[in-house]
Structures are given as C-alpha cells and as structure tokens.
Amino acid sequence: MANIWRKFKTLLAESTIEVVTVQSINAAGTSKCTTYQGGVVIVSGDSVAVGDKAFIQDGRIIGEAPDLSYYEIEV
C-alpha cells in the first residue's frame, strides 16, 4: 500500500539549488565557496565576486544571490 511514486522519488538524486558564499575565484574559471552547512566546495563559474552570495546547482554557479536576512530558529 505504500506510495510507489514516493518510493521511486527517493531513489533519484535531487537537483537542489543552494546559496553559498564565494570565498575565492580560481584561475580555471572556478570559485571556492563556503556553504551554510559549513563545508567548502569548488564550483565552476566565476561570475560572482568574492564575498558575495551565489546560487549553485549541480556544481556550477548559476547566478548571484541576494544577501538575505539571516535567522536562527530552534524548533
């Protein structure tokens, strides 16, 4: 009776968009970014200046992200 579609979806890797902070821009057209989870990732694309926020998806920068208000909420 399980929802087959839901089970199937869990097998697929989700392509999520993430907001990161550009830490440095490398020579090869890649950027070193810090994620909000605390990790560091190198993605392709150098369109966003150092210190700015960027949207990344599937390992590449897809655009500059606005600097949104940050909150921490415990639930």
Added chain:
Amino acid sequence: MSYDPGTNILFSFRVVYEPPKGNAIEFRLGDFSQVCEMFLPAVGEVDFSLATLLPVSLDFAFNEKCYPDNQQEQIIPKCEEIKIYVAPVGLVDFDFFKPYDWPSGTVDFDLADCLGDDPPEPPPPWYVIPANISQDFAVGFKTGQVADTQKRSRWKDATYIEPEYRAGWGQGEVVDRLVKSGFIGLPALYRENRVAFDRLLRSENDIFAAWHNLEGNDSNEKRSIWDSTTAKDGKLNAGYREPGAKDNHFVIPWGITTKEIDFSFVVPWAVPPPNDTLHTTKWGRAWYEKICIRDYLPPAGTAVALDFETQISDVGDKDHIHFWFDSLSYDERCNHREPSGWRDPYTYRPPLIVPQTPNRRAYTNMNSALLKKVSDNMPLDLSTFSAKIDFGSWVWDFSASLQTWSSFDAVEPDENGFQEVEADINGYIFRGIVERASEQEQRKTSFAIRGRGPAAELARPYAPQTSYTEEAERGARQIIEERLSGTGWALDWQITDFTIPANVYTFHNATPLEAIKQITEALGARIQAHLHSKTLKILPRYPIKPWEWDTTTPELIISESVIMTSSRDWLPGGNYNGVVVSGTNTGVLVKVMRTGSGGTEMAPMITNPLIVTTEAATQRGIYEIAASGSWQTYTITLPLKTEPEQPGLLLPGTLLQINRERESFNAMVTGVKVTAKRQNGLKVRQIVEVQRYRGKHLA
C-alpha cells in the same frame, strides 16, 4: 417711516389689479405708528402708471385716517398738525398711460382745507321714524351714559362727506316689503307648513316613521327585516337559560373556613438583618490569576536566591541543609470544586478522555456498502470497493467492481464527460468521478471502474491551465482562496499564514491545484480533499513535531484485539537536526535547528522563492528535519466502525497510540485505504499505514 419720493410715484400693475373692496385703490400716505403726514411731493408730480388696463372702473380715495390704528384711544390730530397736500404748481397731474375708464364722468379729488370754513350742516336725515313702533320697543336713546368728552365726535373738524363717497346712508331705494324684517306684519302661515303640535300624531300620516305599518315596499330585499323573519332554529338556542346544578365538590375550600386566622403568628424574617458589607469575595479571572498563578521571578543572573533566616548550626546535623520541596499550597479558591462542577469554567480544563477501541474477544460488524450514481441516484450493484488517500496524495483514489451491464453503462465515461458516483461505506460518504471504466468478458463478465475524488476537477486534465503573477502583497491563504474562487471549492486552512511580497508568487501554465501546491510544497504542508464535500484542507505535514509524539496525548488508542493484521517496515533516514531554509531573490535565510542540538548535522539546504518570512521557513524546516529521520512503517488492518464507535475512519494526520502486548507507542496515520468486498457476506476494512518516528531523541 414716511415715504419720500424723489419726483414720481410709479404704480406698475403687472397683473390685473383686484381691488380689496369695491373699485377703490386705498392710498395711505404716512407711517401708521406716527401722526400722519399728508403726502407732500417735493417737486414733480404724482405719476400713476397703469400698465394693465383695468377691467373695472377706478375710484381714488385719499384716506385721511392718519392716527395710529393700534391705539384704543384715537388721537385726532389738530388741524394745524395736518399737513395738507399742496400741489407744487397748482396741479396734480395724473398721467394715465392706458385709457382710463371714467367711473361716472368725473374724478373728484376733494382735498379739503381744514383751515377754511366750517363744513355745511349735514342734511336732515332721510329716514322717518316709523309711526307704529310702540313705546315698549322704543330704542333707548334717552338715557344713555355720559359720553366721554375725549372720545366724542367732533363735527366741526370733520370734513364734509360728499354723498357720492359717503357710506350708504344716503337715499336708499325703497325696501321691498316682502323681504323686510317681518316683525310688524308676518304673513299668515299656511296651515300645511306650520308646526302643529296638537295634531302631530294624526296628521301627516304618510311621513311618519314607519313603525306602524310598512307599506309600499318594493321588494323583499329592501324591506325591513323586523316584521317578517324566518323561524329560529331551536337547536341553535344558547343553552344558558337553565344551567345545571353546581357541583358542590368544587367549592373553593377556603370560602367557608372555621379556623380563625392566627394574627399572632409573625413571619420571622420580615426584617432581615443588615448585610455584612465588610465581607466581599474577591474572585474572577483577575483575582484568580493574582492568587493562583505563581511565577518565579529570579533575581538578576537567573539565580535562585535562598534567604535563610535560621543559622545552619540550628538545623539538621548542624552542618548540612536538607531541602524538602512540598507542592505549593494555594488558596482554597484556586481548587475549590462546587457540587455542580468547577467554580470557574474558564480556568478549568476538563481532563482529556482519549477514546479507545474496545477490547473484546469477538466483534460484530453490521457492514453496509452502497454505490449510486449522483446525477439520478441510480443504485449500482457493487461487488467490491476501495478508496485510499495518503500523505503523498491530495485526493482520494477509488476503484470499484460492478456486477451488471446496466450499472456499468450508467457510469461509463462518454463524450459528455465523466459520471459522479457516491459510495456509502458504513456511513462514510465517498464521492468520486469515474475516470476509467473497463470490462473483461470471460466465463463471467467483470466490470471495473476507477477514478478520483471530485477534487480531480481542479487538476489535469480537467482544469484549465493559466499563468499568473501576484503583483500585490498578499497572504498565502488569500492567494489560495483566490485560486479557488469561482470553482465552487472551499478552503479549510490549518497552517500558519504568512505574507508573500509582490511579484514573488508566480506560475506558468498551471492548474488551480498546481498553483496551490506551489505554496504548500514550499511550506512542507499537504493538501487533503474532503471525502465528499467540495473542501480542500491545507494541513501541516506534521501537525505535531515527531520527536514530541511520545509525550503528546493521542487522538485514539488502538487496542491489540481490534487489529486484524499488522506488518511493519523500517525506513532509514539521515537523522539531521538542522536545515538552512532560504528564499531566492527575496525573503529570509533561516537556520532551523532542533532545540538543544546546535544544528550539528545539517540537512541539504532548501531554497524556495516562497520562503519569504520566518513563519514559512520554520514550517518548512520542521518538515525537512522530521522527514529526514528514520521511520518505522506499520500497516495494520482495522475494522471500519460507524461513529461514535471506534475505530472510525482514520484520516492521515491522526496521532494514534498502538497498544500491543509487546510494545506501546505513538504513531501518526500517513495513509488509509478503505475496502469493501462482497464475498460470503460483506467485509469492510480499513488498512491504515502509520509511521512511528525512530529518529534520534535528543537527551
């Protein structure tokens, strides 16, 4: 005040002039409140401009009544005080612009000069004292009262009145003898007309009131009904004439009493003692909160201040302090219970009684399963039926098998669209639209229909797809209500609302349901269509945070004996304790963490354009953290009972407590499937999928 014309007086009659009396125009020159001043034009002339041709002849009379009208004692001015009109150059010039119809050939203006000679003696009276007036009728002129000399008429000063203008005392016409006052010689009365008291009864018989003999009646319809009425029906007589004997048993008992009233007996509380005004009961919500609620207010630094009045050498073993924490003792009013219940219903929370399925050795179910076509209530011969919904689906899916061609033909979709059917399974009404119908002919033909609930009309392929951008700041609920407006569907909103800025909510080629899902999926909420009514519920995926389920009072306790079958499965999860939820171009970026965890294990970041407020981010964060944990899925088969018997239909989102011999836990219903099958009787079941949270419980 006086009228002082410059040169001319212009009388302009724009309409036909109607003289108040006779043919006269009365000129009053002067002020009423003062002694009259006659009109004295300084220069020029008196100019009468009669614009309208008068229909009647016109007489002029210069009124000399110059003394005030409002005084009883009339003041007649002396002649010296009257200023006589003096024509400036000897003439008064009347310039008639229209032809003037002379009344009798001459217009005689008599401007008397009161400084001249005395007026002539009045002519002798024209009348003659009638000779035949007897002495008894003489008018009493002889002995009148002494006249007041101040009021007497002054003949000398009066102006002689021409007969033409004087009052009608002049030579009158001969009075007709027939119309003169008839005191002297009344004509003889005619016998027929005079009042004849002595003969009234026997004369003029024809004009008597018709009491004696009605005669000459035209017809029966017009005659008086008094002389010939029909006989009365004796049966209709009112029976009041001879009443029956009174029933003595009903005599009022205190009509005759032999017992005398004891006047010495005094009601003792006729004068009550004065109220004790000093005693007042202070109660009510404000006093309750003042007396019965104690909040500990720590001093600065969140410390607990211990103020010991007794030396340590005087207590215990003189070296240690032992604390005993008694439960706080409150005022009697705080927990006072009266015979009728609690004193204050607003502070009293009745203990929650959790319904529980009965624990029996055997259960008897009187099942019913009916299916009909909605449009004409045609019953369909149902052989099996099933309907299901779960967390992942928003509308009920149903399938049924029918037994006859007639039923199948009645509900099979055709070029006019689908048919709507309604199933009644143990009192629960399911509605659905038949989207597919199949039949298979073998040894015995079988017919199957499938479909969804009526909410399917909001989704593909039935609903139109539109594109839209909300260009104003609106609430999420408002936006969803707008998507449902005009569809006939109502909204049951049970999640936290939040405001979406302008130009954030947008969709392209989406049905109303897809447009709504865009919001609910951003929040981790779910849509659930009602069983049969046109209502869409927007519910949180986890109304209670899963890590709090074990300490939450469940909605129903499932006892072991009611469980027919049970199976369980394990779903591993990531056991995250935090997630970053972010808007895209606008909104907020929120790190949502389980309380006390510090967000040490973060789930992948969630970005959604509709994460615009912390309310939206919190709801989505709870869903992400909860869903990431490990879960245990139980599939249990239960009977479906008609309310209020338990278990009733267990909808997704219901928190259950499963009480079994080897374990007892709280879990939430995430899906339900109702089945009805006719095979050796009718069997109705509900197969419930419950999920038990097996994520990490923080210490």
